[in-house]
Amino acid sequence: MRQIESILIVLAREGDPSQVLKKGLMLARRFNAHVELFLCEAECAYALEHQYDPLGTDKARSSSLAISRAWVERLWSSLEVNDVSVSMEVVCETPLCEAVRRKVARSKPDLVLRGMGTGSHPTCSVSDSDLVRTCPAPLLLTRGMPWQSRSTVAAALDVSGADSPELIRTILLAADYMSEACGASLEVLYANRFETAPPDALKSARDLLIERAAAVSVHPRAAHVLVGDPATAIPKFVAQRSYDILVLGALTHRDAMTALVGTLTGRLIETLECDLLLVRPSSKVAARALSAHRPAGQLSTPRSIPPA
Numbered sequence: 033m034r035q036i037e038s039i040l041i042v043l044a045r046e047g048d049p050s051q052v053l054k055k056g057l058m059l060a061r062r063f064n065a066h067v068e069l070f071l072c073e074a075e076c077a078y079a080l081e082h083q084y085d086p087l088g089t090d091k092a093r094s095s096s097l098a099i100s101r102a103w104v105e106r107l108w109s110s111l112e113v114n115d116v117s118v119s120m121e122v123v124c125e126t127p128l129c130e131a132v133r134r135k136v137a138r139s140k141p142d143l144v145l146r147g148m149g150t151g152s153h154p155t156c157s158v159s160d161s162d163l164v165r166t167c168p169a170p171l172l173l174t175r176g177m178p179w180q181s182r183s184t185v186a187a188a189l190d191v192s193g194a195d196s197p198e199l200i201r202t203i204l205l206a207a208d209y210m211s212e213a214c215g216a217s218l219e220v221l222y223a224n225r226f227e228t229a230p231p232d233a234l235k236s237a238r239d240l241l242i243e244r245a246a247a248v249s250v251h252p253r254a255a256h257v258l259v260g261d262p263a264t265a266i267p268k269f270v271a272q273r274s275y276d277i278l279v280l281g282a283l284t285h286r287d288a289m290t291a292l293v294g295t296l297t298g299r300l301i302e303t304l305e306c307d308l309l310l311v312r313p314s315s316k317v318a319a320r321a322l323s324a325h326r327p328a329g330q331l332s333t334p335r336s337i338p339p340a
Contacts, residue, residue: 036063036213040141040169042132043071049107051176052147055307058179059143059172060116062214069120070135071104073097074159077126093124100124129162136169148173148301148308164282164297164310170206171282173301173308179276183216186273187252188266188280191222191240198313199281200244206311207279208250216276219254220245221269223262234259263296267303275306282310 041056043049053069060067076096083089100122108118125131136144144167148160164171187207189200204220211218220241226233234257241255258265270278282297300308 036065036142038066038068038139038141038143039063040068040070040135040139040144042144042146042163043069043104043107044147045103047147048176049147050110052145052174053107053111055174055176055178056145057111057113057116059145065142067116067118068139068141069104069108069118070132071100071122072128072131073100073122073124074126074128074131077124080124081126096124097122127162128159129166132163133166133168136167141169144169144171146171146173148175160301161298164301167282167310168312171310172277173310175305175307177305177307179214179216180274183211183214183276184273185211185214185216185218185277185279186270186275187218187220188278189220189222189241189244190281191237191244192224195281196313197244201248202311202313203279203281204245204248204250206309207277208248210277210279210309218250218252219256219273219275220252221256221258221266223258223260223265223269225261226259263299266300270304270306277307277309278304279309279311282312 036059039056039060041053043052056067059065073096076093080089080093083092101120104120104122108120121135123131123135125134132144146160146163164173185207187203189195189203191200207218207220210216222237222241224233224237230236237257238255241257245252245255256269258269266278278300280297280300297310
């Protein structure tokens with residue numbers, strides 16, 4: 033993750049968008065970054081695509097854009113912000129993930145911020161799943177909850193051999209950057225069932241965590257190895273530790289066209305209360321990581337990580 037100078041906030045009408053904006057403002061002030069507000073009326077665009085009156089469609093799109101722009105301006109004005117630079121864009125395009133991808137290509141933000149719902153049973157919608165899979169920039173999913181006065185950032189790594197060294201390096205450097213910039217402490221963790229692993233698997237896994245971090249000059253306060261299904265062990269542990277951000281790779285070790293719902297990432301989105309920062313290496317490296325997937329519980333031989 034490079035230095036954060038621009039934050040793209042992908043707004044949504046549902047939920048409480050003001051809480052997402054407040055989290056974006058907090059980050060913008062910490063990084064002295066510019067904020068871009070982006071609203072995509074994907075449902076409206078989908079409905080208009082199925083109309084057969086071109087003139088009426090154009091008028092409806094123009095009206096929708098004007099109403100949406102006014103909504104974004106009112107939302108921003110309600111916060112009475114005068115110390116953060118801002119720009120706004122409203123589009124009527126579908127699907128949402130493609131609209132965001134094009135926006136990222138145009139604006140090249142250093143961080144994309146998106147609300148991931150509130151309530152006791154938040155769900156990962158299809159549009160959000162697609163956004164998580166395809167967003168080319170680091171994606172921070174938030175419920176808008178304020179961070180603690182002494183924040184803690186955690187990096188979730190897979191040292192079983194399923195994740196490439198480049199992805200592990202990316203996760204560690206992003207977590208280290210966020211923790212330093214926000215004055216937070218840093219911890220690393222790894223979860224596995226260890227059903228077929230040797231007796232010393234826990235120690236080996238912890239040693240690998242520390243080795244991977246040291247290879248890129250990252251020195252976490254603590255390293256944790258969790259025993260159990262990652263989809264349940266990680267949320268339980270994160271809740272106990274009261275982390276503010278969990279950083280992990282956006283890859284799901286499944287085919288790129290597979291829906292995110294039901295995968296580990298989708299499960300974490302639905303269960304975690306803390307912010308979730310998803311990062312990814314280059315597309316070529318991601319493809320190599322997918323092709324080199326190993327069964328869970330199989331520890332790999334230690335590999336070197338390219339220097340930062």
